[in-house]
Amino acid sequence: MQNRRVVVTGTGIVSAIGMNSSDFWNSIVECRSGIGPYSSPYAEQIRFKNGADIKQFDASTIISKDDLDLMDRFTQLAVVAAKEAVANAGISFNEDNAYQTAVICGTSIGGVQTQEQSYFDLYRENKTRVHPLSIPKTMPNGAASNISMQMGIKGPVYAISTACASSNHAIGNAFWLIRNGVCDQAICGGSETPFTYTFLKAWEAIRVVAPDTCRPFSKNRQGMILGEGSGMLVLESLDAAKKRGANILGEIVGFGMTSDASHITKPDQKGAEQAMKMALNDAAVNTDQIGYINAHGTGTLVNDTMEVAAVKNVFGDHANHLSISSTKSLHGHALGATSSFEAIATIMALKNGILPPTANFVEKDETCDIDIVPNASKEKNILYALSNAFAFGGLNAVLAFKKWEE
Amino acid sequence: MSETVFEKMATLLSSKKGINKELISIDSSFEELGLDSLDSIELIADLEEEFNVNIPNTELQGIKTIRQAVDGLSKAMQ
Numbered sequence: 092m093q094n095r096r097v098v099v100t101g102t103g104i105v106s107a108i109g110m111n112s113s114d115f116w117n118s119i120v121e122c123r124s125g126i127g128p129y130s131s132p133y134a135e136q137i138r139f140k141n142g143a144d145i146k147q148f149d150a151s152t153i154i155s156k157d158d159l160d161l162m163d164r165f166t167q168l169a170v171v172a173a174k175e176a177v178a179n180a181g182i183s184f185n186e187d188n189a190y191q192t193a194v195i196c197g198t199s200i201g202g203v204q205t206q207e208q209s210y211f212d213l214y215r216e217n218k219t220r221v222h223p224l225s226i227p228k229t230m231p232n233g234a235a236s237n238i239s240m241q242m243g244i245k246g247p248v249y250a251i252s253t254a255c256a257s258s259n260h261a262i263g264n265a266f267w268l269i270r271n272g273v274c275d276q277a278i279c280g281g282s283e284t285p286f287t288y289t290f291l292k293a294w295e296a297i298r299v300v301a302p303d304t305c306r307p308f309s310k311n312r313q314g315m316i317l318g319e320g321s322g323m324l325v326l327e328s329l330d331a332a333k334k335r336g337a338n339i340l341g342e343i344v345g346f347g348m349t350s351d352a353s354h355i356t357k358p359d360q361k362g363a364e365q366a367m368k369m370a371l372n373d374a375a376v377n378t379d380q381i382g383y384i385n386a387h388g389t390g391t392l393v394n395d396t397m398e399v400a401a402v403k404n405v406f407g408d409h410a411n412h413l414s415i416s417s418t419k420s421l422h423g424h425a426l427g428a429t430s431s432f433e434a435i436a437t438i439m440a441l442k443n444g445i446l447p448p449t450a451n452f453v454e455k456d457e458t459c460d461i462d463i464v465p466n467a468s469k470e471k472n473i474l475y476a477l478s479n480a481f482a483f484g485g486l487n488a489v490l491a492f493k494k495w496e497e
Numbered sequence: 498m499s500e501t502v503f504e505k506m507a508t509l510l511s512s513k514k515g516i517n518k519e520l521i522s523i524d525s526s527f528e529e530l531g532l533d534s535l536d537s538i539e540l541i542a543d544l545e546e547e548f549n550v551n552i553p554n555t556e557l558q559g560i561k562t563i564r565q566a567v568d569g570l571s572k573a574m575q
Contacts, residue, residue, distance in 0.1 A: 138551065298538050298554045313555055357534060392558065 097269045097344075098495065100337040101180025101325035102435045103172035103280075107143035107318055108422050111175055115422075115432070116439045120468045122448045124421045126304050126316050133288040139300045143318035143423025144286045154241075161227055162237055163202030168321035169234035169282035170241055176278060177242065180325040180337060189245040193274045194238045195265045196250050197257025197281030199427035200290065201231030207287040234282045234321075246274050255387070256348075256480035257281050257427035258322065259488035262434055263346030265326050266490075275331045280431035282321035291317070297356070299391055305424070306451040307388035307417035308395050308459040315389040318423020322431030324438075341438035342493040344475070345374025351485030358394055358481050363387075363401040366487035370477060371405075374491040379409045382473025383446050385433045387481045388417025389424055394481065396458040403461070414471070416464040420450035430480040434490060437478045441494035444472040502544070502567045509543050526562045541566065550574050 102112045107125025109115030118125070128134070129142030150159060150167045153174060159167065173194075177183075184192055205228040209221040227233060232250040239248040247268060251260045258281030265279035285291070294300050294317060301314035332339055347369025351362035371378060386398055395417075403410045418436045425432060436447050445468050452465035478490045503523060510516045516530055527537055541557055544550075544566070550573035552560075560566050 296538075296542060298557055300554075302554070354533070355535070 094270050095272060096329035096342065097266050097326055098329050098332050098339045099324050099341045099343060099438055100182065100327050100332050100339055101176040102340065102438065103175030103179060103323045104320065104432065104435055105145060105148065105168045105172050106320035106322070106422050106425070106432055107145055112179065112435065115435065119418060119421060119436055119439070119447045120445055122421070122450050122467055124450050125318070126423055129286055131286060131288065131291070133291070137291050138295050139302055141304060141316055142286060143316060143425070145319055158241070161224060163205040163228040163233060165198060165202055165204065165282045165284040166228070166233040166237050168284065169196055169323065170237055172280065172282070172321040172323040173238045173242070173278050176323040176325045182276065182325060182335070182337070184243045188275060189243055191246055191275040192244045193247040193265055193268050193277035193279070194235045194244050195247070195261040195277060195279045196235040196238065197253070197261035197427045197431065198231050198234060198250060198283055199252060199254045199257055200283065200285065201250070202229035202233055203287050203290055204284055205229045207289055210289070238278055242278070244278070252427065253486045253488065254482035254484055255424065255426055255429060256482035256486050256488040258429065258431035258434065259478065259480040259490055260348065262324060262343070262431070263348065263488055263490055266343045266346055269326055269328050276325065276327040278323055278325055280321065280323035281428040283426045283428040284319045285317050285426055286319055301390060304451050305390040305420045306453060307386065307390045307420050307449050308399070308456060308463045309452045310454040310456040312390050312392065312395065314391050315419065315424045318425035318429065320422070320425050320432065321428050322435050324431070324434060339495045341441055341495050343490060344493045345370040345376065345491030346489070347371070347373055348488045351487070353485050355485070356483050358397050359485060360397050360401045360404070362485060362487050363398060363479070363481050364405050366489045367401065367405045367477060367479065370489035370491045376475050376491060378406045380475045381406070381477055382413055382471065383437070383440060383476040384413065384415040385437045385447070385476065385478040386415050386417040387479045388419055388449065390417070390419065396456070398479065398481070399459045399461050410461060414446050414462045414464050416447050416449040418447050430478065430488070433478045437476050437492050441473060441476055441492055444470055446471050502548070502570050503563065505547060506540065506544060506563060506566060509540060521563065523564050523567065524562070528561070544570055548574055
């Protein structure tokens with residue numbers, strides 16, 4: 092079967108910088124960060140105090156109480172984001188398309204809030220039982236399954252867990268399913284809610300979280316800032332989208348993935364380079380056609396230096412003519428959900444001709460000598476962009492997007 | 498005090514990483530001892546707990562030798 096074109100017809104997002112796609116994008120354009128003191132009764136016992144958590148979230152007006160009882164926080168966020176994406180797309184699911192629709196959700200840890208509560212109940216409170224729905228609430232496929240149940244979707248439904256690259260892998264998989272004719276449409280993205288005492292302590296222990304803020308590519312940057320939330324996209328075959336007169340937001344044209352096979356946490360430049368090359372090859376796009384890259388850009392010394400070196404190696408002289416920015420400086424690093432935020436930011440960037448900024452930039456690092464769009468978004472019309480994700484475990488996933496043009 | 502820190506470090510490296518104590522000197526680099534960044538984090542974490550101190554992440558990133566580790570911990574204990 093000839094490869095089909097795949098377009099984005101809806102987006103949905105809940106994040107520290109916006110509880111819907113419109114507010115999220117406005118925050119990006121206005122360089123408005125969601126990083127600040129996170130809400131936790133245990134913050135005093137944790138070395139780092141800042142995060143990009145969602146301060147107020149109440150899904151009770153969107154999801155029934157009975158359904159909410161089945162859902163960990165990470166699933167609730169995912170369902171709310173998915174509902175916005177589907178409403179955005181103006182699509183509905185029924186017997187005609189239910190089996191031709193996929194739901195693929197990325198998450199690194201799934202229902203950790205429920206899991207933490209279980210540990211607390213048993214070890215701390217000496218209870219003899221945990222919540223009877225702990226298993227379905229904790230399981231990492233909880234988000235994907237509940238979205239399929241809420242929407243009546245009956246095709247391929249699963250979760251992907253590849254740490255910080257989970258959403259890119261989920262979106263890339265959904266893209267390939269549609270392109271290859273297995274499905275006609277998909278809801279894809281990711282969700283993560285990492286602000287539990289145990290998980291925050293684990294991040295404290297690995298020593299990569301900044302005490303102040305996330306300053307990707309800036310000299311003296313001190314690491315990442317954790318974030319939470321969910322981003323979801325509706326993907327459709329171009330034919331299906333046109334048939335129902337859908338409003339097309341952008342096109343997804345390529346996906347590349349590699350594994351470093353090197354170190355469990357330290358990224359390998361070659362692996363990152365190969366993932367970008369693979370995405371370009373998959374998209375049949377040349378390096379000099381790329382105008383913007385949404386970076387993995389965690390704000391760690393190691394990643395940002397490696398990533399700029401990898402971009403320069405892949406793009407050669409053209410690296411002097413493209414822009415790269417890290418929106419993690421605004422929405423934080425939401426782990427398995429992060430690249431869903433970044434995919435949406437990239438699609439919006441192409442659609443609106445505005446490149447997202449890298450916030451909190453203070454001083455140039457000579458190892459990151461490239462246009463990083465410091466501290467303010469800028470107007471620029473570009474046709475093709477990449478979005479990078481380089482995860483712990485050496486897992487790399489890169490998406491290629493194209494500005495939608497009739 | 499510095500000698501105690503060094504001795505503790507050598508004991509930890511020997512017991513947890515199987516490194517021969519006789520090969521560990523104050524002038525050894527982590528690389529020479531076959532330790533990577535994660536080994537360094539684990540070692541410093543054990544020593545922080547042992548001596549009840551906290552070393553900022555920015556200083557930890559600069560610790561590449563036994564001497565730097567001893568100095569960093571000694572400074573944190575003051």
